[in-house]
Amino acid sequence: MESRNDMHVPMIDVGMTRSGVVSRRGMLKQLAAGAAAAGAATLGWRDLMMARADELRARGKSMILLWMDGGPSQYESFNPKIGSKYQGPAKAISTKLPGIEFAEYWPRTAQSLDKIALIRSMTSNESVHDRAIALVRTGYPPSVSIRYPTFGSVVARDRFDPHLDLPSFVRIGKPRIATRDVDAGVLGAKYASFNINHPGSLPSNVRPTVDEKTLRRRLNLASTFDGEFQSAATKDLVQEKRDLYARTEQFVLSPRLGVFDLEDEPQQIRDEYGQTEFGQGCLLARRLVEQGVSFIEVISTGGRNDAGWDTHNNGFRDNPPLCRETDQAYPALLHDLERRGLLEDTLVVWMGEFGRTPKIKPDGGRDHYAKGWLTAFSGAGVRGGQVIGATDKDGLDVRDRPVEVQDLFVTFCHVLGLDTHDEYIAANERPIKLVEGGTLIRELFS
């Protein structure tokens, strides 16, 4: 468990606040050592800004992960195999990209493919849910000895700023099966996600039960008693508590908490995303990006049962509504982000833990399959309107450009400005790199 900031050695550490404003003091402090060493002490503020503009931009980027919990079928989504015996009744439709077809349940996403780089050649060795979720959410193979953190926590750790009044990692929606959840792991509660189980409502204990005036009066009184308690022996304890309570007070009384309330969003926009948990979750994700939250995860399960995208049975029945819900929200999110000028600084990733088998059961169910599954990237410098990799004509195997899970994580880090060689310290003084192995998926940015 990491506890000391001095163990955290970021590539650069510029004081950028959650709303994207660079704190001059933080930056100068950081630069002092480096600049002196480089004999560049005469560089002015403006020069320094210019010198680090690229890194600064990267540091301000956010990520939204659209998590298709259970493993979506590639045949019923973005890699239909028309003419193959493995394709079910789902027909293909054309997309914005000539020659590229989607399953018919995705008309809106098909027309937004110009904003999406689709990878059709994902491969991994894990095709059991808990193991695959562990791999795809942490970038590390499942382990019984180390609880690797989910990527949002890694980002939260990198972006930690004690003076912010919003969390840096927010999760929207509940995982369909709680025991498979992957959390902050060895990084601990400090970097855990702030969980919104239902978009539009805040979790318990956030809203004070008394008015602001009363709360502040009580906080003052507690602080006065703490002052009485303070002695040479307890001054560190008192200071630590004051810091924590100052942050908490700022958060629970923040006018920015209104960001979690969707009521003030125009009805038309709410409808654009779809009046579903996932749709409104995507809308909330956009609102959080606007406020500078670094990492947001929106979970799609369809909500009707805990099978989610895990369509072993009744695939022909369950896939169309699951797809329709996502087809409404996903492109709406991309368009809305673009309209507001946020897409260039927001990486949007669509994925699940694996894909589904070519072989179909009589009712359209498909089992787990970790070859030729899908991920989709948008925003933050990703060139949309391209397809990377391919499977064979039946979708049995990857034919071109296999992409592995570690490659995804290297790419996330690249976009967000995290150094993959950066290490955090787990219990037993064991340093863990942000990502082990993997290479950047360069095509995304070409």
Add this chain to the structure above:
Amino acid sequence: MLVMVSLTAAPIQAADPSRPITSAELDELILDGMQESDLQPVVADEQFLRRASLDLIGRPPLPEEFHRFMESQAPDKRDAVIDHLLDRSEFGAHWANYWRDTISFRVPPPELTFLDYGLLQGWLAEQFNSNRSWDEVTRAILTATGKVKENPAATFVGYHQGNSVKLGAETARIFLGIQLQCAECHDHPYESYEREDFHRLAAFFARTKGELGKVQDGTGTVVSDRGKGEYAMANAMDASAKGTSMLPTLMTGEGLPLGKPDMARRQRLANLITLPDNPWFAKAYVNRIWAKLMGRGFYEPVDDMGEFKDQVLPHVHTALTAHFIATGYDVKDLFRLILSTSAYQRRLPSSGSEDDMLAAGTTARRLRGDVLFDSLVVATGLPDITPPKVAATKAFRFPPPPKSTRDLVVDAFAADPSLPEEEQPRTMSQAMFLMNNSQLQEQINASPGSGTQLSKVLSEHPENKTAVEHLFLQVLARRPTEKELEIAVAHIDRVGNRGDAFEDLLWSLINTVEFTTKR
């Protein structure tokens, strides 16, 4: 290779290491090389009572317990209250929580199962309350077999699902206080353990089988004998090559030949671990208890007593270890011994003191989840409410078990007991719980009809001063200072409305540092 961790030779040792020592002798050892004047004086009665109550029964004293203790004129009243607390059933329950957390924090949550530790907790509580010796408890845990529901001691082995790698690592960590898991893949980078040491230990569990069973709370888990097989250490150079079969052997060099059934292996392991000449077993237990009581272990983290790790007050550690062995691993006796020392009863040292000074007295610790919940019960009358269980349906097959009020507090203030105090998380969720939680806030209600503890205090104490005094007793287990009384009375005058002012006071007191700290 045989690896021994040397027990550092003590500069001062009690006359005969096979004879138990007294608290006075222990104090003398602690003081060796230090000036009494460098150390803090012993605390006053009220602070001692709160400290001892939190450590032994996991909650602060009730006002009536406070009064009884304060009014007693007996010269040995501190020793008497220690004995009294050790006799309460809350003693076993409190330390069972500690060990339950020590075990459960490192059990990976299995697929589709919400492991329930209630049975283990209850079983441990019985063992501690009946003062079963630590070697017996350990042997019971390591050799347990059958169904968790019928034999809760099987929880440790069962919930690790008989995984030999995990059981080897956790047995070393929990019962021997050493970290061997680094040696799973390579020789230990910072210690003299070799890769083989780890795998020979894991081999004791080669035939252990732990099957989770169908019940979703894990209590249907069955521990049994796999019936065949040996433990193979993978080839470090070539993972596809055949591994090497390992002889079940402890780092002391003792063990078993291949081919033995599961029970023979685990019994042998349990016996080897708990032999009086095992260099780690007693030392590890004493280190944990010392850390928990005094705020800092001889070694930190408590489960990492490697040969090259820093150790404070080694001679005290050695003497305590010898004492613990000489008493036959008597659990209650060790608490009695330590709590009776002046060292335990000293005031908190200044922050920034030298390590030895810190170790020679009690340092502050934040209260863990269960203790904090029980403190809230004393302070506010908070009830423990469990919502109805959500039944599994065809559509939603795996609903998580409902969370009681205690669970909510324990979750928010969860802390792995094996981590040092400074690594325990301090989070905004914790602050938000104490500031805003609706169940807790319902208790902060002064109106006469509310039936809260606060409303009763106000009706029983029409005088504001005595009501404030009573509130301090209930929340902080002490009387307010003159200054605090002044602050409180001034606040009541300023707010005007008595009820509102006392709601502020109760809220503020549970949101002080002192309330969440053992000091």
